[in-house]
Amino acid sequence: MATGHTSAVPRRKDKLLVIMGATGAGKSRLSLDLATRFPFFEIINSDKIQLYRGLDITTNKLPLPERLGVPHHLLGELDPRDGDFTPADFRAVAGQVVSGITNRRKVPMLVGGSNSFIHAMVADRFEPGCNVFEPGSDASLSAELRYNCCFLWVDVSMAVLTEYLSKRVDEMLDSGMFEELAEFCDPDRQDKHDPAAVPTGLRKAIGVPEFTRYFKKYPQSKRDEDDDRERRAAYEEAVRAIKDNTCQLAKRQIGKVLRLRGGGWDLRRLDATDAFRAVVATTSSDSDGGERWSDIWERQVVGPSVKIVKRFLEE
Ligand code: ATP
Structure with a gap:
């Protein structure tokens, strides 16, 4: 077997910027703020x-028009009927996406809250099926990484994030979440004869189990004016459960x-608490006179992130 030429100089690892943090903490917003400043x-x-x-x-x-022309990969691309995607699947598929991006001389940015996927993706040593977040599984967490990573962690104090998440659920409901879930969970609207039509990948999305319970009891086709009070209470219970589960x-x-x-x-923490406090305050009547949330976000989160990313890119 030909051994080929092996260089003594190890190949430089590809750069990967990773934006992590809890749901609602502003990861998508920061990713766009950075991608518009560093257009590669x-x-x-x-x-x-x-x-x-x-x-x-x-x-x-993130809706297409709000992506501002920045290429997004693996966002809404999989068929939910194909079943669960494992961390090992993600490592393989996202790894190929990274190679494609770097081959085009662009820089990949990984953005999202699923830490099991982030770990699987960037760990040098990865054992499929092993949950690194289980207590006592210290040995399987790889500190060695297969990319040259820069980690930005957007953090918001839990008290402020709780308030924001509650507001966000209300806004999502105003934007059509209930109708979307009715389409998805209402037993009257499902194809009961085709098991392949079950969108397994989405069944655990927060909102689905909570409203499945609701629609089982109150399918939209059986709207009965007499049970409006109970229906309303069940709806409010589902909304409360969504807020709790999101927190x-x-x-x-x-x-x-x-x-x-x-x-x-080596995670670099960006504290977005003050910006989110201002976001939460903007709907209440006493918000006048406070600094705009976007100015605080820019100063306390985007500015420091830009500095970190610049240094990382120059390394
Ligand atoms: P776990 O091992 O607990 O699944 P993870 O790090 O792999 O954790 P998370 O992002 O924490 O993944 O997601 C855990 C669960 O949170 C999902 O199974 C789902 O119920 C819910 N979830 C995550 N992201 C969303 C989302 N965008 N919309 C609705 N629910 C979500």
Whole structure:
């Protein structure tokens, strides 16, 4: 067998910017702020639910016009009927996307809250099926990385994030989340005879289990004026459960980010708490006179991130 020429100089690792943080903390916004300032970035989604087509409002996918022409990969590209995508699948597919981007002399940016996918993607040593976030699984967390990574962690204090997430769920409902979920969960609208039509990949999206319970009891086709009070109470219960589950998700995600940092990943923390405090205040009547949230975001999050990214790109 021909051995070929092996160079003594190891190949330089590809650069990868990673934006992480809890759901709602502003990762997508920061990714666009950076991609518009450094126009060679291309974004790869690392939210395990946003990988799939469908439920765009419920899963909070950035709509096409808001992507500002920045290429986004693995965002709404998979068919939810194909079943769950594993961290190992993500490592393989996102790895190919990174190669494609770097071959075009662009720079990849991984953006999303699924830390199991981020770990699988960038760890040098990865054991499929091994959950690094399980207590006691220290040995499997790889501090060695297969890319030259720069990690930005957008953090918001849990008290402020909780308030913001509640407001965000209300806004999503105003934008059509209920109708979208009715289409998806209402038993009267499902194709009961075709098992292949079950969109498995989306069944765990927050909003689906909560409203599946609701539509089982109150399918839209059986609207009965007599049960309006109970229907309203069940609706409010579903909304409350979505808000609670979203906050639980945020807490778990922050725990995983801390675990990665504890495992030796050099995460640069950006504190977006003041900006989010201003966002939450903008709807209340006493917001006049406060600094605009976008100015605070720019000063406390974007500015420091730009400096970090510049240094990383010059290395
Ligand atoms: P886990 O191992 O708990 O799945 P993870 O790091 O792989 O964690 P997370 O991003 O924390 O992935 O997602 C966990 C769960 O949170 C998902 O299975 C889903 O229920 C919910 N979730 C995540 N992202 C979204 C989203 N965009 N929309 C709705 N629900 C989501």
